[in-house]
Amino acid sequence: MSEPAVRVALVEDDDDLRASLSQALRLADFTVDAFAAAAPALAALDADYPGVVVTDLRMPSVSGLELFATLAQRDPSLPVILMTGHGDVATAVDALKRGAWDFLTKPFDPERLTASVARAAQTRALALENRRLRLAAEADAGDGLLGESAAIRRLRTMIPALADADIDLLIEGETGTGKEMLARLIHQAGKRRRKRFVAIGCAALPEALVDGELFASVGAGSVTTADGGTLFLDDIDRAPQRLQDRLAALVETRTVPGRGRDPVPVDLRIIATAREAGQRGDQAIDPALLYRLAAVRLRLPPLRERREDIPLLFAHLLARAAARLRAPLPMLSDAARAHLLGHDWPGNVRELAHFADRLVLGLDPLADGAPSLASAATLPERLDAFERAAIVEALGATDGEVGAAIQRLGIPRKTFYYKVQRLGIDLPALRRRRAG
Template sequence: MTIFDPIRILLIDDEESIRRLAEKEFSDMRRTVRTAGSAHEAFDLIRQQQFDVIVLDIRLPDADGLELLERLRETLPDVEVILITGHGNIDSAVEAMKIGAYDYITKPFALDRLELVIEKAYQRVRLQRENRLLRHTQSDQSSPRFIGSSLAIQHIQYLISKVAPTDVPVLITGESGAGKDVVARAIHSASKRNDHPLIIKNCGTMQKELIRSELFGYCKGAFTGATESQEGLLALAHLGTLFLDEIGELPLEVQASLLRVLENQTYRRVGDKQERQVDVRFLFATNRNLVEEVKAGRFHEALFHRINVFQLDLPPLRQRKEDIPLLVEYFLGQLSVGKSPYRISKNVMEHLLAYHWPGNVRELRNVMERGTILSENGVITAQALPREIAEQEPTSTTNSSFLSLRDIEKRHIQQVMEHAAGNRSQAADLLGISRKTLYRKLKEYGLE
């Protein structure tokens, strides 16, 4: 994932010759260079875009170098600052290192020396940001799968393929455990932003008094305990996607601030007087009825209309039980990695098909994981099922509503092959199995 390319450099120096030289020599495919002749010009640029490394002349016509450095560190906590100084100001440069400068270079300087220091400073910036990103992203984002071949799931997959390449906000609705997070990852994966971060945050897990600072960031001294400036989730998601799960849990006062971001892509950190710009694609999810929440005064009406540009409503698992065999096989395949493959007995599938699944797909995966723990010789029997499922009256295989496990699997493979127009690679992806497994099943069921 190429998260931070190209390197974004800001050079602040009152000598026009140095600014021109930097733009000419450092601008290439891997670096973009902006220049400013004063502190005032620099902050105008900082409000418009983000930077990774700032090269700062310690003497400027409208600012003291050390004071400006502190201001930059507070405004841009994820940016490294390199000082340019004359020989007579080395003591000041050393003092600047103590308060947060990355390094200093004395005039006159060699371009290759400055280039090397910029590269090293950028590597530190990148490492710091990647460490922060790891706390807000999930490791398994490379190949999100929305398993199923039912008409409902085929429609969801069609909608994902249409909305993913756009930048419009998407509201994903459905019961808890239906797979809203999987849809969000699939949208990001198929979007033009897939080389940039997908930041995931459940609004229900954030402390109410800290939600604003976590979303927007804060400045040093903004509140008790704010000993240094901190970027928020919006800055982390710049150029990428921010997925806010359980958006209905967001307090009304924060909803109003979020509406402003959606309307003009600007925001203010807590305690900051300056607005900042950001480029973020938003995805939202909720299991609440937001129309009812708006009527009850618990959700901002304007925000609802702004996030409801494109809605994806996920059906509960009980309404697409024909997908259960595929989901079972997919989960058992995941749980069998590095082990002998697990299997389920015929009557287990009958119990699974008869159950109403209030916890949806998440509950089914948990049941499969429990089953592998209690399996005997790799076979999951009814004794390994939770009591509420094991006591469910199993559906008779003679009932016309359900076929045997073998017939269900055969029929689903046939349907998927027809949907994929015979393309075995596409069919294997839709089924959530490997091509090798698909070839074996096609031969087993005489569908070659």
């Protein structure tokens, strides 16, 4: 499969020059959409044009400057390169200040044009990918459980079935994986959503509250406030033994001690969370509680096990951070993408959300356009980082299957292996990490 060509919309009213520039661009492996005037170009180019616009500045009827202004209204991220005569340099510089990508003063070497187009095309590809991810995140935002990995798809399909089933659940996973969010989704999807979702943090609950309030038959701090709804027990594996004993009795009898001799029944569904067995140790949850509680055990995998979900999830978190902080949505740079896919994210979704906050606030050197990023990496280094991230992402999305990754990337097999070797990508290590 050949590498897909970048599209270039060339707008030039001089027939000979248009033919010459078209040939130079095609020889550089670009696909050219040639227009003799601005009007037909405007009719053909929309906000999703997958390429770069190159236009002459002086043209009859609609000038190149007017063409740029109209395209900028449709899509400010569409790169427009202006071709100008010496007398129009000041106008072109003003257009640069208003967002034009570049300008070339005639006559110019065709290699200058192709180099400028190549740089603009890289930025355009990033902008369109960011847009695709944001739209996908918005489309899936109602689910609350973003991702297309097999584990996340399976959990999403289980939510409707579990929502109205009156059985208790144990959700296991590392810190920051979104266990409480999954519990709330299950609660909100079922008949119990009309009643309360009462959350109790078991790790830091004082013993006085266990005996005095939590299992009282009345009171704002009692489990009875979840009657008809869901009782969410967070960090059950960190609960003191006294609390675990009382919870085991609650799970078994669905009652709390009354003021008289008779216990008080309580109708509730219990969803608990815990660290994974390997993290918490065998004795963290008393068997008397564990086997009563865990009618169904769900596992939320850490981000390092579902790397293919990271771009989509991050796009959602970035948009949410920008809205919350009332700040513009930053461009996700190639360096940021490389970090997203190369970092292990031990804090999982919570750490990813903090990274999004920093990017939105301009406090992270990986933010596109940040001075520290420009000083830290040259353009070739940034391009290498982007290519490496794209290859790692493709391998992650295909479970390390090289043939499928090559097809996903749309490059020849020889090019793939050349880039893997040049960029220092350890294929066996990636396969081992996927397998583990």
